[in-house]
Amino acid sequence: MGTVRARATAGATAVVAVALIAVGIAVLVVLRGNLSDQADLHAEVTAREVASEIATGTAYKDLDLPDADEHPVLVDDEQGRVLAADEDLQVVDGWKVTRGAPPGTGRHGDDEDDDREPPRPGEVDDEVESSDGTAVVDGERADYRWAEVDATDTQGRTVTVMAGTPLAAEEKTIGSVRNAMLVGLPLLLLVVAGVTWLVTRRALRPVEGIRSEMAAITASTDLSRRVPEPASRDEIARLARTTNETLAALEASVERQRRFIADASHELRSPIASLRTQLEVAEAHPELLDLPGAVEDTVRLQHLAADLLLLARLDAGERPKDTRVDLGALAREELSQRIADRLPVRAGELPSVEVAGSRGQLGRILGNLVDNAQRHARTQVTVDVRRNGGWAVLRVDDDGPGVAEADRERIFERFVRLDDARSRDEGGAGLGLAIARDIAERHGGTLSVSEGAAFELRLPVAPDSRD
Structure with missing residues (x-):
């Protein structure tokens, strides 16, 4: 039996x-x-x-x-x-x-x-x-x-x-x-x-x-294989299709993990090799030590390690804190600390709109979007907040060349740089927008780019929030 x-x-x-x-x-x-x-x-x-x-x-x-x-x-x-x-x-x-x-x-x-x-x-x-x-x-x-x-x-x-x-x-x-x-x-x-x-x-x-x-x-650990799907339309056929969908999702997840590890190793190799070279030169010729360059490489390495750690926590399913955050006040506070940026950041309309989530992670989204905008803007960057029905909308715009329509989804992939000729010092590691979208989705919102260089973060308004 x-x-x-x-x-x-x-x-x-x-x-x-x-x-x-x-x-x-x-x-x-x-x-x-x-x-x-x-x-x-x-x-x-x-x-x-x-x-x-x-x-x-x-x-x-x-x-x-x-x-x-x-x-x-x-x-x-x-x-x-x-x-x-x-x-x-x-x-x-x-x-x-x-x-x-x-x-x-x-x-x-x-x-x-x-x-x-x-x-x-x-x-x-x-x-x-x-x-x-x-x-x-x-x-x-x-x-x-x-x-x-x-x-x-x-x-x-x-x-x-x-x-x-x-x-x-x-x-x-x-x-x-x-x-x-x-x-x-x-x-x-x-x-x-x-x-x-x-x-x-x-x-x-x-x-x-x-x-x-x-x-x-x-x-065999070969996730590219699939189970046979019967021609019938019964529960077993649905089980086979669901199993294949699960295998496809698992294969994609493992592939993303492998690619992430490979890209992370590649990104870490450059600052570590540069820092090691500078230290070896300094050991042989102390007078040739490029201390500012060593510090810059160390900072870049520190930022990259922080980004990788955050991505690991997000992939592990870390849930954001359920606290009320005033999106307008958060934008004013973040922009007030960017007085030494290469280009000025102009504050547009920043009304008080409350959302639920982690203040630190939402601030990270705004920081990454502003960093990305300053990297491509010609003269200035504009940030504004508004309420659209049950959604709070944070918009970051710049007067740069914008993003081609064919690349508007690819830029949110990890370690993606549209301009391969840029140096890593200028272009970063290609993680900022990926981190921003992951955080937005875990807050129940969306992050997209439209109208050339305009990035829009949409988050649901906190329950019982006053109009």
Whole structure:
């Protein structure tokens, strides 16, 4: 029972078995009831036929009694004397049939206490009593279904006509049906189990293909492989597609990680090599030490390490602090500290608009955007804040050449520089815009570039923020 196929087969077989047993019992009960009703009807018809003869004045010795093997008939009076019976009928319900016995020794005897009002002379009672019993006919004992009908002859004598229908045919029919069920039920369960086993095997075959391919991918660490997708449109096909989508996302993530490591190693190699060269020269010729250059390389190395650490924290899923930040006040504070920049930064409209997030990370976005704008601007950079419905919009613009439309998404990739001829000192490591977009997305916002050199940061306004 350790496999889905085995459990499905066992479950389906058990359910069908319970259903078939319940249906079989119901069929036997209904069949027995119908046969019993038919036996009652036959016994009643026989009893009324004989009673009708008695009511019309036929002598008891001249009654047309049916064959006792098919329908034994017994006629007795209120004192229990047997007035008519087939010669082969010997015992009825344990009472020996004795024709012409003295009063009180018959089937009713002195214990008869029937309070029913007898029918009038020449009539047959409308009521009939049915019961199960036995009889011995020609030496053979059998079960019968009895019907008793009262009648009054033309002389005013009330008698009881008792007619029986043998139950042997009923028991034989029920036995045949029961035996057929006992033979057919196991065979039907075997068919159900076999069909379920084959159907589940075919249905789960794609799952086994997915499992084996995933095992092969795990063993080979080749994330470019994909699991087979069945042509059907069922849950297994959706599972295969979702698995392939997961593998594609994992492959892309691993590829980004590899590229990130390679680019980071390349970016770190340059300042470290430059710093090492300067230190080696200074060791041999102290008078040639370029101290400002060494400090600059150290600062660049420090900034790059800080950027890489921040990206690592963002990739690890670090959530920003959920504090209220006034975006206009943040912009005014950040711009007030940039008095020594190469180009002036003009503050446009900076109204008070509150957002939820980390003040430090949002300040990092603004700083990176202004740094990028100053790197490409001709004369000045402009920063403004506005509210647009449920969004706070921070816009950083410059009068530089702008970004070509084809490159407006690529510039947000890590370690991307559009101008390869620029030196790293002027162009940076290509991480500023990537970090800014990552922070924006983790704050539930967006960062995009439009209209040439205009960068727009859109963040949702903090809940319950006043207009």
